[in-house]
Amino acid sequence: MTSFTDSLIKGLLDLGLVPGGSAALALVGAVIFLGVAVFLLIALNALIAVYFERKVSAFMQDRLGPMEAGFFGFAGGKRFWGGIAQTVADALKLLGKEDIIPTDTDRKLFIIAPFIIFGAAFCAIIGIPVGYGLVISDFNIGIFYVVAISSVGVIGIILSGWASNNKWSLYGAMRAAAQIISYELPIGMSLLLVVMVVGSLQFHDIVAWQETNRWFIIHSPFTVIAFLIFFLSGVAEVNRTPFDLPESESELVAGFMTEYSGFRWAIFFLSEYANVAVVSLMTAIVFLGGWLSPVGGLLRTFSVADGWYYLEGPWWGAFWISVKAIFLIFVMMWFRWTWPRMRVDQLMYTAWKVFIPFALVNIFLVGVWELLFA
Amino acid sequence: MELAEIITRVNTAVPGAIVPTEDDAGFIQVEPKHWLKVAQLLKDDPELRFDSLMCITGVDEGPEGRLWAAYNLHSMELLHKLEVRIFVNRKNGSIPSVANLWRTADWHEREAYDLIGIKFKGHPDFRRILLPYDWEGHPLRKDFETPDYYRGMPVPKDKRGWE
Amino acid sequence: MSEALKNFGVVKAEEMVLNMGPQHPSTHGVLRLRIRTDGEIVSHIEPHIGYLHRCFEKHCENVTYPQVIPYTDRCDYLASMNNNHVYAMAVEKLMDIELPERVEYIRVIVAELQRIASHLMALGAMGLDLGGVTPITWTFRDRERILDLFEYTCGARLLYNYIWIGGLSHDLPPKFVQYANEFLDYFEKQIVEYDRILTYNKIFVERTADVGVLPVDVAISYGCSGPVLRGSGVNWDLRKNEPYSIYDRFEWEAAVGKGEVGTLGDCWDRYWVRVEEMRQSVRIVRQALAQLPKEGDVHAAIPKKIRPPKGEIYFRAENPKGDLGFYIISDGSPVPYRLKMRSSTFCNLSVLNEIARGWMISDVVAILGSLDIVLGEIDR
Numbered sequence: 001m002t003s004f005t006d007s008l009i010k011g012l013l014d015l016g017l018v019p020g021g022s023a024a025l026a027l028v029g030a031v032i033f034l035g036v037a038v039f040l041l042i043a044l045n046a047l048i049a050v051y052f053e054r055k056v057s058a059f060m061q062d063r064l065g066p067m068e069a070g071f072f073g074f075a076g077g078k079r080f081w082g083g084i085a086q087t088v089a090d091a092l093k094l095l096g097k098e099d100i101i102p103t104d105t106d107r108k109l110f111i112i113a114p115f116i117i118f119g120a121a122f123c124a125i126i127g128i129p130v131g132y133g134l135v136i137s138d139f140n141i142g143i144f145y146v147v148a149i150s151s152v153g154v155i156g157i158i159l160s161g162w163a164s165n166n167k168w169s170l171y172g173a174m175r176a177a178a179q180i181i182s183y184e185l186p187i188g189m190s191l192l193l194v195v196m197v198v199g200s201l202q203f204h205d206i207v208a209w210q211e212t213n214r215w216f217i218i219h220s221p222f223t224v225i226a227f228l229i230f231f232l233s234g235v236a237e238v239n240r241t242p243f244d245l246p247e248s249e250s251e252l253v254a255g256f257m258t259e260y261s262g263f264r265w266a267i268f269f270l271s272e273y274a275n276v277a278v279v280s281l282m283t284a285i286v287f288l289g290g291w292l293s294p295v296g297g298l299l300r301t302f303s304v305a306d307g308w309y310y311l312e313g314p315w316w317g318a319f320w321i322s323v324k325a326i327f328l329i330f331v332m333m334w335f336r337w338t339w340p341r342m343r344v345d346q347l348m349y350t351a352w353k354v355f356i357p358f359a360l361v362n363i364f365l366v367g368v369w370e371l372l373f374a
Numbered sequence: 375m376e377l378a379e380i381i382t383r384v385n386t387a388v389p390g391a392i393v394p395t396e397d398d399a400g401f402i403q404v405e406p407k408h409w410l411k412v413a414q415l416l417k418d419d420p421e422l423r424f425d426s427l428m429c430i431t432g433v434d435e436g437p438e439g440r441l442w443a444a445y446n447l448h449s450m451e452l453l454h455k456l457e458v459r460i461f462v463n464r465k466n467g468s469i470p471s472v473a474n475l476w477r478t479a480d481w482h483e484r485e486a487y488d489l490i491g492i493k494f495k496g497h498p499d500f501r502r503i504l505l506p507y508d509w510e511g512h513p514l515r516k517d518f519e520t521p522d523y524y525r526g527m528p529v530p531k532d533k534r535g536w537e
Numbered sequence: 538m539s540e541a542l543k544n545f546g547v548v549k550a551e552e553m554v555l556n557m558g559p560q561h562p563s564t565h566g567v568l569r570l571r572i573r574t575d576g577e578i579v580s581h582i583e584p585h586i587g588y589l590h591r592c593f594e595k596h597c598e599n600v601t602y603p604q605v606i607p608y609t610d611r612c613d614y615l616a617s618m619n620n621n622h623v624y625a626m627a628v629e630k631l632m633d634i635e636l637p638e639r640v641e642y643i644r645v646i647v648a649e650l651q652r653i654a655s656h657l658m659a660l661g662a663m664g665l666d667l668g669g670v671t672p673i674t675w676t677f678r679d680r681e682r683i684l685d686l687f688e689y690t691c692g693a694r695l696l697y698n699y700i701w702i703g704g705l706s707h708d709l710p711p712k713f714v715q716y717a718n719e720f721l722d723y724f725e726k727q728i729v730e731y732d733r734i735l736t737y738n739k740i741f742v743e744r745t746a747d748v749g750v751l752p753v754d755v756a757i758s759y760g761c762s763g764p765v766l767r768g769s770g771v772n773w774d775l776r777k778n779e780p781y782s783i784y785d786r787f788e789w790e791a792a793v794g795k796g797e798v799g800t801l802g803d804c805w806d807r808y809w810v811r812v813e814e815m816r817q818s819v820r821i822v823r824q825a826l827a828q829l830p831k832e833g834d835v836h837a838a839i840p841k842k843i844r845p846p847k848g849e850i851y852f853r854a855e856n857p858k859g860d861l862g863f864y865i866i867s868d869g870s871p872v873p874y875r876l877k878m879r880s881s882t883f884c885n886l887s888v889l890n891e892i893a894r895g896w897m898i899s900d901v902v903a904i905l906g907s908l909d910i911v912l913g914e915i916d917r
Contacts, residue, residue: 057670057671060671061670061671061674061675062674062675062678063674167553167555167556171577171898241668242668242740244668245899248668248899249562250562250563250665250666250667250668250902251563251898251899251902252898253561253562336670337670337671338669338671338734339668339669339738339740340664340667340668340669340735340738340740340741340744341667341668341669341740341744341899342740342743342744343743343744343897343899343900344577344897344899345897346743346744425757425758426757426760427760428760428851428853428860428862428879429851429853429862429864429877429879431851431864431875431877432877433866433875434875444849444851444864446851446862446864446879450757450771450773453778457851476758476760477755477758477759477760477887477888477891478758478759478760478884478887480887481883481884481887489594502587503586503587504586504587504590504916504917505587505590506587513592513595514594514595514598514875
């Protein structure tokens with residue numbers, strides 16, 4: 001199995017771009033290059049996702065959304081791409097804003113908090129493949145790594161809430177801590193069931209298993225439940241409506257982000273959308289067959305002859321996984337712009353009294369199912 | 375129940391509470407010191423049952439006159455209405471608070487105090503409600519003079535254009 | 538039992554004082570709530586009002602009776618027509634003015650349309666308080682159409698100064714009846730849509746059912762009125778119980794809470810009463826449009842000189858948010874001697890501590906939304 005890092009090191013060494021041909025130097029070069037690339041990817045993701053979210057919400061709310069800013073010949077207007085440069089303009093505005101750190105904050109923690117959250121999202125992206133071999137680092141414990149590293153973000157949330165020296169922020173941070181820790185469990189359990197069936201923690205193995213058998217979402221009735229639990233807990237994990245209690249703008253002003261402005265605030269935003277992408281990609285990989293082509297799967301089921309119209313291959317794979325992830329992101333937006341928010345005790349109820357027991361029983365039942373039918 | 379009957383009923387229960395007024399006045403005037411007893415009677419008497427206090431209005435008669443409060447009562451059970459007026463001395467008169475009988479009187483009494491300056495004795499939380507806590511005077515009194523400054527800020531008094 | 542045993546297992550945390558407002562997304566303006574909390578649980582709420590005090594009553598003592606009307610517009614700025622209507626009726630009663638039929642009908646039509654607009658705002662804002670952003674854009678879309686009708690009628694979209702003492706500022710424009718009927722046909726379908734996205738939404742019901750229950754005796758004692766009182770199951774609507782204007786000529790029912798999804802008198806009931814009232818208002822407007830007399834001069838009964846005779850009056854009528862009362866003292870001059878406005882939301886807000894105590898911060902927001910306050914009317 002090759003990853004981006006491996007190919008990049010190999011390429012650098014083969015082309016003789018590294019002085020002295022030192023593998024360590026090549027590794028450093030590759031890490032720096034890929035780090036910048038991931039950062040740009042996250043920024044691009046946020047730009048597109050925010051635009052997408054605005055347009056989706058606008059059409060759900062019977063309005064047009066941004067429609068003034070345009071560039072590169074895409075003038076604004078009442079077309080669906082009208083205002084395509086709006087998020088770029090917003091990003092520039094945020095960069096140009098004054099950096100405000102309120103007087104009575106804990107300065108060090110206040111400054112460091114957004115970067116911890118961002119770091120967690122950043123590190124999670126590293127482990128996620130977006131196609132066969134299209135991964136920055138292919139861990140053999142990929143699932144474990146992503147779940148573990150993405151929960152580091154909660155430390156940043158608590159720090160930001162505490163350091164802001166604002167009661168609303170503190171409430172937001174406390175809620176976030178409770179929520180994210182609670183929802184880690186159902187996520188872990190739903191993934192455990194998949195790991196149990198496949199027998200590997202590596203993303204590539206999971207997709208390979210789905211290729212030889214079938215997608216997990218249709219594998220058995222219990223995996224459908226696992227899929228629902230996983231996806232909904234994922235929505236809760238990234239703090240989006242109906243589980244957006246840490247921010248809950250109508251109750252806690254902006255929760256743990258209340259005192260942040262300008263670029264620091266933008267970093268919260270970047271990491272939120274990066275997390276959204278991580279959760280969607282993970283759901284797509286684990287339950288929806290990752291980069292497997294639905295066309296190919298269908299055609300193979302009906303024994304249609306082999307051919308190009310299977311739409312398979314690494315780049316087609318990247319396309320399919322994006323389609324699945326974007327659909328899931330759309331579903332999250334659909335939730336957000338349709339439902340009201342839950343209350344904090346109802347949120348805990350959902351996690352501890354609904355998701356976790358179901359997920360636990362699910363593991364057992366999937367085991368029985370596997371014994372009987374596999 | 376008609377006004378005359380109400381007057382008789384109140385007079386028998388609390389003698390001397392009602393100050394005689396003209397016959398067609400349409401309201402009853404109650405002595406401040408008897409007000410609490412009368413209010414209790416108006417609320418609890420099975421024939422009166424004024425369970426709803428619609429409004430308390432504070433009124434100033436002018437620099438020489440008295441202050442008075444009008445209580446508009448209504449019975450949602452027996453569907454009759456009553457206006458009670460209580461007159462107090464401008465300088466130091468006070469009315470017993472009925473905030474514990476009709477909870478809505480709480481804020482209405484505070485408002486009457488805030489704007490007119492009627493004092494209500496026994497109110498659970500007696501302070502200004504609409505104006506800032508450090509405001510001086512009661513603006514709806516006829517002899518109220520707008521201060522020149524409030525906390526160092528000049529108060530605009532130019533009336534050109536709307537007079 | 539010893540003191541130590543009695544307190545066994547009871548954890549008492551230190552209370553925190555939280556300042557909600559005057560700048561807060563869901564205090565509907567400039568309300569400030571001083572909340573004492575124990576964790577998320579609220580133990581005491583003290584509303585601080587007056588941030589929007591604009592000396593309404595002091596102004597009224599300095600302007601003539603007709604000049605008061607624009608000020609009433611600005612009190613409950615979401616229901617200006619109703620405010621105009623109540624004030625005009627109070628002065629007309631003081632002066633004993635008989636109105637032409639057409640004026641009465643037009644007044645009822647605009648007042649009921651305004652009631653729908655005000656309730657739409659309440660619905661949307663409550664959805665927004667609970668975190669649903671979409672309902673408010675939908676209700677605003679429909680409210681906009683009512684405002685368009687008003688603009689067509691009198692030129693203004695928010696503060697109309699339309700209902701004058703003894704008449705109206707303008708007659709209805711020629712195609713008003715047709716446009717209004719078109720709107721009603723459109724709007725009846727929209728109510729079903731609100732039911733789908735908000736009223737019977739599972740999360741919305743979870744958030745509002747059984748929350749902030751307002752018992753009947755507390756409601757009456759605090760002087761609550763309008764949808765807040767009816768949400769507690771009291772069938773009390775001034776349009777039915779003390780019919781004014783021409784409301785007794787129409788066929789409609791007062792909306793009363795039934796406790797359909799939770800306890801009677803909870804936030805959901807107060808919300809539902811507003812939805813139901815919009816349906817009833819549609820019925821009233823339909824009938825009024827059908828019966829509207831063709832002829833009649835809306836300026837005919839406007840007195841040349843407005844000098845009410847010496848005397849006092851307390852008049853109240855049903856505003857979208859509750860009973861709006863005016864206590865007017867006239868000394869025979871063209872200027873009111875004293876004018877007191879008994880605002881409905883002032884009383885409705887005072888009950889907040891009673892019903893929101895013991896609930897969570899999120900519920901305070903929901904309860905506040907269900908009370909439907911307008912600070913312009915509370916602070917005057």
